Structure formats: structure tokens, C-alpha cells
Amino acid sequence: MSAHLEKTASQDHSTNGSSKDPEKGVDPAYVVPAENKFNFHPADLDRVQRRLKQRHVQMIAIAGTIGTGLFLGSGASLGRAGPAGALIGYIIVGSVAYSSLCAVGEMTSHAPISGTFPHFAARWVDPAWGFATGANYFYTNLITIPAEVTAAVLVLGFWDENHSHQIGYTALLCVAMSAINIFGVRWFGESEFFFSIIKLMLITGLIIAGLVIDLGGGPNHERIGFRYWRDPGAFNTYLKEGDTGRFLAILGVFVQAGFSFQGMELVAVSAAETENPRRNIAKAVRRVFYRIIFFYIVGIIVTGMLVPYNDDALLSAATSAAQSPYVIAIRRAGISGLPSVINAAVFSSAFSAGNSFLYCASRILYGLSVRGQAPKIFAYCTKKGLPIIAVLFCASFSLLSFMNVSNASGQVFTWFVNLSTIGGFFSWFSINLTYYRFYCGMKAQGIDRTKLIYFSSMQPWLSYWGMFWNAFFILFNGFDVFFDFNVSDFFTCYINVALFFIFYFGWKIWKKTKFWRASEMDFWTGVPTIEETETEYVPPRTISGKIFEALF
Template sequence: MASSLPPIYDTEKDSSSVEKGHSPNDHEYVVQTEDRFHLDAQDLDHVQRKLKQRHVQMIAVAGTIGTGLFLGSGSALAGSGPAGALIAYIVVGSVAYSALCCIGEMTSHAPISGTFPHFAARWVDPALGFALGWNYWYSNAVSIPVEITAATILLTFWDSNLSHQAGYTAVVCVLVCAINIFGVRWFGESEFIFSIIKLLLITGLILVGLIIDLGGGPDHQRRGFQYWRNPGAFAGAGLEPNHIGLDRFLGILNVLVQAGFSFQGLELTAVAASETENPRRNVAKAIRRVFWRILIFYVLGIIITGMLVPFNDPDLLQGSGTAAQSPYVIAMSRAGIKVLPHIVNACIFTSAFSAGNSFLYASSRVLYGLALRGQAPKIFAWCTKGGLPLVAVAATSCFAWLSFMNTSSGAVKVFNWFVNLSTVAGFFSWLGMHVTYLYFYRGMKAQGFDRTKLIYHSKLQPYLSIWGIFWVIIFILVNGISVFWSFNASDFLTSYINIPLFFALYFGWKIIKRTKIWKPMEMDFVTGIPSVEETEHPIEPPKNFGEKVFQLVF
């Protein structure tokens, strides 16, 4: 807790810290000599760095890509038309990238457990860290059954017998939990394989979509941008049918929130930094590549999507939850391609499974970080000798079994409320990353740190953070905008209950613990943070052509 008394500073290293802080250029950090401005020694991690470079790079490129991208793009197209969906994906993509730049730079300085909730507690206000941590844990934990349910629904593409859904759900739940309980190395290897499948799928869909659009399919029909002209580039939300321009604008606003779900989870590489080899170097490389991932996979993908199917196509609106509603599969079927839809559905199934796997990993590590800082029961900070936070993983795994709610018709409505709540909670996480970075930026500058010497920093800061804060606030406010045209109490609550819930967490912890916002010169940039020499090891140069290719790709 910050004090109102003036701090005392020293330029000597903190001899009480087990992992001493050195800047990348070996200059001394400004270190407070008063214990009241230090964090506790319990901030030191007990996890082990077992994720390799290839794991981190593939997780960064495709880690949390799930049904939100493959099937959600079709819903975005139906909701706002090809041009409206493109605008929404560009705006949301820029905000997601700015959030990643924020957390990436902070992680480059402090690759430790707890990630951005801990950064918020350390450099903004302990109460903000508490609120963000539990908010992020909740949003990811609830997303686990969402993706598991999506995976089991995808199986109905081949087996339409709904009585089998409970069995499929049980198998998927067991596999997702087992991978995480076996340890981070198993998680890394599984995500490496799943990410390769997702990359091949995305690349294949874009290429096949482009070929079909140019008339290379069996029907030899050249589509071009004809659907941008008829039925049009923009679709209305149906809320203001007498005011076409306003209705189209509302359609874009609705899709902004929908697109947000597709982008959430990009920060997984930073969450995994405490368990990553050479974390500063690997996280920096991963973040630089994410820009191209957003541009190619999301933006280019939505452009191709809008060229393949008109936004008013009845198959696009069927909401089956399988590959049958994917605009790519619809285009393939219309073009006379028979086998590919089955391959696409199989790959989307692995994507949903992978996303559930990743959300379980991310939420369990944040819960572990909260426990380390005394903001969650200490039992969740217990680790095995191999560095696995087993209790945190086991507790979070319980959420996977909520996916059985979708096998009961009475519980489906409640389950859908969870889905809506998780999306808004994800926006609060983005808001927290941007706000925390502005404080981090101000504190580093005040204490004389040269952030340009970090292994990763963005030249566009702090303007990226300001851009992100502006748009995330809009995302949160327009999340349930359609409810004001046809008011429904349950829909209103699921759209906006997260706002009072988040502030209840913040002010509750603030009042109970009497925390204060850290002043720039009170921020601790040293305690418990490993030096560059302790985390970054020399990279052996490639010895042959194969190793050069491997280094280029990963």
C-alpha cells in the first residue's frame, strides 16, 4: 500500500532480492531503500521455464484461434455486410494489437507470473490488479466450456444423434483437463501441433476462397466483388429500418463486439512468459509477428469471406454451429467441391479443442499469480516439484464441466449468459492493459529508465494506449446496444452486469485493504524481476540449411 510520506531512493542494487534487476544495457536501476515501496519476496516464481521458442511462436500465431474466427466471420458478414465486417475487424484488430504491444513491453521488463493483473497491482493500484486478475480468470474460465461445447457441436456435422452429445462432451473435457494437468510441456507440444493445423487451415481457406472467387472452382463461376454490389456492401442491424444509414451504422457497432470475441486471447504468449525459455526475446519476436497474423488471417480472411457469399444467404444464418455455416464451406458446396467441407470441419474441431486448452492454461496461471500476491487463497500457489501449479489447474478445470449444461434444454439460456459475460470481461482486460501501460510509461520515465533499451518496445507508445482506451470503452458501452430497441431484463443484465461487477471488485479490495494509487516515484520496477542475464541465454547459430529454415519460421 502506498504511503503519503516521501520516498527515499538509492542507486545501489537491491541486495535483498534473490533475482536482482539489471537493465539490458547494464545501467543501474533506481531502487527504493524503504521496504514499504517493495513487493514481498513471495513474488518470486515457482514455475519452471519449459516452453521453447517454437512453442511460443506457434502459440502467438494461432494459440487461441477457435470458432470465433472460422464461424464468427460468417456471423459478422451477415450482421453488417462485407464492408461493415471489414471495418469492424480492422478497428478491433488495431485495439487487440495495441493491447498486445502494451503487455509485451511490460513483459519485456518483467517476465514473471501474474502477467498484466500483477503489473496493474505493482504500478497502478493493488485494487486494480485484484479486479483485473479475477476478471481475467473468470472470462477465460467461462470460455473453456464455450469452446468445448463448440467442439462437440462440430461433431454433429457427422453424427446428428443428440443423445451422443453428452458422451462427446465428457471425452473432450477429460482430454482438455489431462493435457493441462500433465504439465506445461505437454501443453506446449499440443498447442504446437494444433497451431500448425490452424495455420494450414486458415491459409488453405484463404487460397481456396480466392480460387473459387476467381472462377477456379468446378462451376467456373467468377464472383469477384459482385456481392458488394448486390445485395450490397453494408447490412443493417434491423433496428432502424426506416433510417437505412443509421441501421447500417448500428450493424457495424453490433459486429464490433462480435469481432472482439474472435480476437480475445492474443495475450497468451505474455501470460506464458514466466514458463518460457528466453522470455524477453521470444515474446518480442512473437508480438512483432502478431501484426502480420492480424493483417493476413483476420483482415484478409474477412475480405475473402465477403467475396464468397452474400450477407443475406439463408445458409449463413442457420446457426448450426458446424462447418455448414462457414462461408467458406457454403462457397465450396455451391462451387461443387464435395470433400473439403469434411476436412474443414475436422480442422475447426481441433481449433475449438485447442482454444479450450489455451483458455484453461491462461486462467489457471492468472489464478496462480493472484495466489502468489495474496489476492487469492494461498492453496492455489502450491506447485509440484516440476513447477506445475496443480491446485490452480485443478480448480479451474472444474469449469470445463459446465459444458454439460448444453445437454439440458433448461440450462442452455443460463449457459448463453455466461458466453455474453465472458466477452465483456475480455474487454475489461484490454482496458486494464492499456491503463496499466500508461502508468508504467509514466513511472519508467520518472525514475530514469530508458524503455528503448528493453528488448521489446513500441515506438508508437503511448499513443497506442490512448487509442486502445478510447475504443475499448466504446466496445463496453455498445455491447448490448440492441437491447434498447427491444428491452429484455435478462439481456440487459448479461450485457452490462460486468460493469458494476468489475467496479465492485476494485472498490471492495480498495476499501478493505485501504490501497492507494502508486505515484510514479513509488513504483517498484526491481523486486523479484530476473535480470536479462538470468533469463536470456545465447542462441546457437544455425549449422545447416534445415536449421536456418527452422530459425526463420520459429
């Protein structure tokens, strides 16, 4: 494999003086011409700069997109399916998220370049599939930006219930979020590092506090144990009674849990702007499994121990920390002050998630642009490697959060939020499908993938698992609409399926692309060598250095 890795980009595009596009081969029918102004040559695509450090990447990997979906969504899942049903749902969705992260981590270990998995899909599945994947992931992240801004504003209602102040809060958050991304990737990395620390401290603190309260350590000294697993029970029912109702309740958890997990692939999106990307992303992916187990799975277990699934406070329409099972349990245990602290941390989490989705959307748009799948102007970078036009364009969509100030627009905005979750399942499916083709191509061309800095010994079985469940989520996410049919809910649940295939077949017909055979796949054009991206690893020698290495 070392011989392959030493193949330089200049050798790739010097043959016969022609330009080879890794997504389109050498067929002139759909080659995108190079243009010096935007630096479109496939051997030198990335104009962004590697300014994210190891600690940035590690924190982004686990906490970059954690928002209200985890802190408040766990309560909604508990209310829908009961403690055991919510746990089963989170375990299944967590395993699917992990399969997707392992897949994209291995592909990124080979090719840490802009465009990430949409570009991988174009190189190793079909250029049209890559375009559909990129367009889907782009608008999924784009719509999630105003969703998180809105969530952050609603969380502020815990302290300020004056509805007229929402406009000012919304404007302030949009400006702050945009400014962080406009200042550059270092500002983004530093902000997400500290926001992620706050999130992880909050999650850890809530789990510990929940266990203390459950075991009778609160001011009221009431020991709860697994009382609520017995009464009202471990499973709730939904739409139907009996086993059918319990099964449907677990199905209902999948979409909510998916919203909590989605965004973990952000670490791969940042690969082109990361120092030592292969080593740092490999390290991040290896650690995510244990973090999923602790922060998500243990967290949902503790949640189910604190509050019964039929609790009126849990089922209320509150959108601040007041709806969190932890806050409900803390208040009832007689602990004062903590709910405000928790709400402040939830607010910072919502803001951080919106900040991360803005970064992600702008980099996907940039990756599409440099490969001719979006207007070329979005490929423009400043001297410091910031795709400024892509950032400004994506930041403008944060203004959609003002829709929620108007009651008349609330339903439309809710549709957008639901669309983003289903779009995330399409992205995960595409990641796993692309990995399967990547695996076949490596095998067909005699490339030893075990020589990569990161590879998963459970592949390709993990990707089979991921493809099956993501297809299941996409097909059955709107099952409840068939029990009480209405057009708007059906549209919300399934329009994304139509959009994805419109993107796919539209690009395929327009560009006359083809499905790549394993022997035809291009694994080398425009991919930097290990020597170009990685510096020599120097292990820490001091105690503080070793602690920092263990944590980050």
C-alpha cells in the first residue's frame, strides 16, 4: 500500500496532459472544466487550511452537535415508550449511528479531503448518488440551523416568558452564531471546545445527580430505585394496546432518538481542516463507542428511573429545561437552584448545535462547489482558507428562525424540522452504502485496508446493519400517519424520499453518469499522502500531558 500512498497528485493529472476527475473518470461527456479563479483542478481542490487541533476534533466528535434533542428529547422518548421501550430504541439507533461513524471514519482515514462522504459516494458509488447525498445532507443541516436557534430562544422562556422579547433574542443568536463562523475555523474550534466541555459536564453531572436522587441521597431521602419500571411499568403503548402498542411505541422512539444522535459524522466533515487528520479522526472514532454507551445509553437508563412515563410534568408542552426528567426529579427531591443551572447549560447546547450545523452546511456546500455540483462562487476562499461566501449563504438561513415568532408560520417550520431528521437517516444510509462499495473496490484492486491508520474489524457487517436499519427508519418513520391520515403529516414524513430520488435521477439523466464497478474506482486522485497530512507523533512525557492525551 505504501507504493500507492506515495503516488502524488501531480502524477495523477500529468498523464497525456489531461485532467482526470475522480468522480467522472476521463469521459469528456461530463468532465467539469478547470477554472483558475476557483482552483478547480482535482489534484489541488482544497483551499481550506488545517487549523483544527486534536482537542478540537475530540470534543467535536462526541459533543459538537448535542443539543436539546438529547437533554429534552430523552423525556419525550420516555413518555412515548416507557423506560424499557426508550432504552431499546436508543440502543438500536445508537448502534446505527456507530456503524455510520465507523464507516465514514475509515473512508476519511484514507481520504481526508473536502466534500467528505458525499464526495466519497460520487467516487465509489455513482456521481449522481454523490450529488443526491450532498444535496440531501446540505439542506438537512441548513434547516437544522434555525431549528436550534429556535430551540435556544424557547429555552430562554424558562427565565423570560415575555413573548415580545423573542425577536430580539433570535436576532442576537443569529448574529453571534454567524460571527463565530465568519471569524474562521479556529474560532469555531475554540468555541466548540468550550461548549462541548459544558455539555459533557452537564450530562455527567445529571447522570450522577440522577443516581444520587434515585438512591435516596436528595434532601427528601426518598429512595426510588426501579419503582417506575414496575408501576406504571417498563413499557408504554401507542395507538394500540398490548404487544402491538408496545412495538409501535418503540417505533415512535426511533425518530426522536435519531434527532439526538445525528451529527456525529461532523468529525469527518472537518477532516480537510484538521491537523493530522488521519490520526486524530481515528482516535476520535475509536472513543465514540464508549461515549455513546455512557452519555446516551446510561443516560436514558437513569432517566427512566427518575420519572414515570405517565407523569403530567413530563408530558407537558414545555420547551425549556422544565420538561427534562432530571429537572422534574431534582425539584421533587427538594433541591433548589439546579434547574436554572441546567437550563443555562441546555441553552448553550442548543446554541452550540446550531453553530456546528452552520459550519457543517457551509463545508458541504463548499465541497459540492469545488467539484462542480453547486455554483462555483461557493468555492471561493479567503487567504486564511475560509469559504466565506458559503458561510454567509448558510448563515442567512438562520433567519428562518424568525418564522417561529409568527404563529401562522409555526406549522411550516415544524415540517422543516421533521424533514431534517429523515434527511439524516438518508445520510447514514448513504454512508454505509458508500462504505460497502469502498470495501468492494479496495478488495477488487488488491489494496489492504488494514494498513489504513483506522479500520474497523467489524466491517462490512456494521455497514450491512446500518443499511438495513436506516432503510427501516426511512420507510416506517411515518407509520402513525396511517392510523389517522392527513396530508400534511404524510408530506412531512415521506417527501424526503421523493426529494432524494429527484436529486439522484435528475443529476444522472443530466450528466449521464454511471455506477462505478469495483475495478474502476479511483482511490488516489487528489488524495493527500500520509506524509502530506501527518506529522511525527511525539508521546507525552509529563503527567499533565498524559492526562490531556487520555482526555482529548
